[in-house]
Amino acid sequence: MGDIEIQGTVADGFETVRDEFAAAAEASAGVQLAVRVRGRLVVDLWAGDVTGETLTGVYSSTKGATTLVVALLVQDGVLDLDEPVARHWPEFAGAGKGGITVRDVLSHRSGVIGVDGGFSAEDLADDQVIARRLAGQRPFWRPGSAYGYSGFAGFSIVAEVVRRVTGQSVQEHFAERVREPYGLDLYLGLPEREEHRYREVLAGEASAEELAAFQAYVPGPHSLGGIGYGLDSTPPLDQVAFVNARRVRALGQVSAGGVGSARAGRVVRGCRVRFGRTAAAARTRHARRVRHAPFDRPRPGDRRRGPVRARVSGEGAAVPVPQRECVRAQRIRRFRVLRGPAQRHRFRVHAAAVLRDLVLSGTRPAGRGGPHGGQPVKAG
Structure with missing residues (x-):
């Protein structure tokens, strides 16, 4: 397995994970892996030019933290997911966006990508700048009719709603209600005093054949995928340089500006969430068959049309994940239909990875639907 030194711990019964980790770490400048099972840390490993305390850019895992804040505000009764965004932000109603709801944005169905x-x-580093430009933008498809992912801009709509409703930013809510109380090693806005812990994301190394195969799946700059990942700008967004920019991680923009370690998901991982409404997806028995995520708008035949009420148990505050990639990755493991006294369907989802495992290196092509769009990345 070479001379690379593997540091950290594994629990009894997880020794083979260390072996696999060592094999993967051979090609990495630096790598971390943290795994929890039912709230217990069973794997905590690192190798190369990092430690267990190293931080790096986490791209779209930031959206999980943003969603956490939204769900807490829904739970407080401050936000209603089915209210139009324009109710709190009138300027957003222009260009046919008056009916777009917070739920539409969280479930990637707003058309505003x-x-x-x-x-x-420079624009993408700042949520308020993004929001001002999105206010006058026409949707790229009829809102609510289809899914389309926005890697770097879409959740700034949610951030603007939160700011207008509460007078505080998503970053402030996350720090006060999640990161600080639970000791979560994830930052939406990295303080200068923690800057020494940051390691830059590195462009992935690949052979000519591997690079050609990867480039074959990169979306065109003016396709919906290209627009969602910033490839339509001039010049196209350099997604590695973007996340490494000090201004980006200092502001912690809510779509892709978060900074964390592999341990960052420890508070929410393993928690349970119960929702007070059904969705057609709840009738399936396995996440592979789920067609839409828990924050999606209720479909015909649903028994209840109201805001989500999240009741949380476990290590800390956990919420449903709107991103479809989490469903595809089978992080949301199982749905179960329950019947209440009023014959309303309820379902429980094991949100074992509201924030995905953050592996801080290893060359991994993003692929057509990957979280980073334009090129493979690794961190070190």
Whole structure:
């Protein structure tokens, strides 16, 4: 397995994970892996030019933290997922966006995934700048009719709603209600005093054949995928340089500006969430068959049409994940239909990875539907 030194611990019965980790770490500048089972840390490993305390950019895992804040505000009765965004932000109603709800944004069905001409990297660092430009943008498809992912801009709509409703930013809510109380090693806005812990994301190494195969799946700059990942700007967004920019991690923009370690998901991993409404997805027995995520709008035949009420148990505050990639990755493991006294369907989802395992290196192509879009990345 070479001379690379593997550090950290594994629990009894997980020794083979260390062996597999060592094999993967051979090609990495630096790598971390943290795994929890029912709230217990069973794997905590690192190798290369990192430690267990190293932080790096986590891209779209940031959206999980943003969603956490939204669900807490829904639980408090401050937000209603089915209210139009324009109720709190009138300027957003222009260009046919008056009916778009917070739920539409969280479930990637708003159609507002970018702006004509694209965003500059400077614009994308700041949620309020993004929000001002999105306010006048027409949707790229009829809102609510289809899914389309926005890697770097879409959740700034949610951030603007939270700011207008509460007078505080998502970043402030996350720090006060999640990160600080639970000791979560994930930052939406990395303080200068923690800057020494940051390791840059590195462009992945690949052979000519591997690179050609990867490039074959990169979306065109003016396709919906290209718009969602910032490839339509001039020049196209350099997604590695973007996440490594000090301004991006200092502001902690809510779509992709978070910074964390592999241990960052420890508070929410293993928690349970019960929702007070059904969805057609709840009738399936396995996440592989789920067609839409828990924050999706109720479909015909649903018994209850109201805001989500999240009741949380476990280590800390956990919420449903709106991103479909989490369903595809089978992080949301199982749905179960329950019947209450009023014959309303209820379902429970094991949200074992509201924030995905954050492996801080290893060359991994993002692929057509990956979280980073334009090129493979690794961290070190």
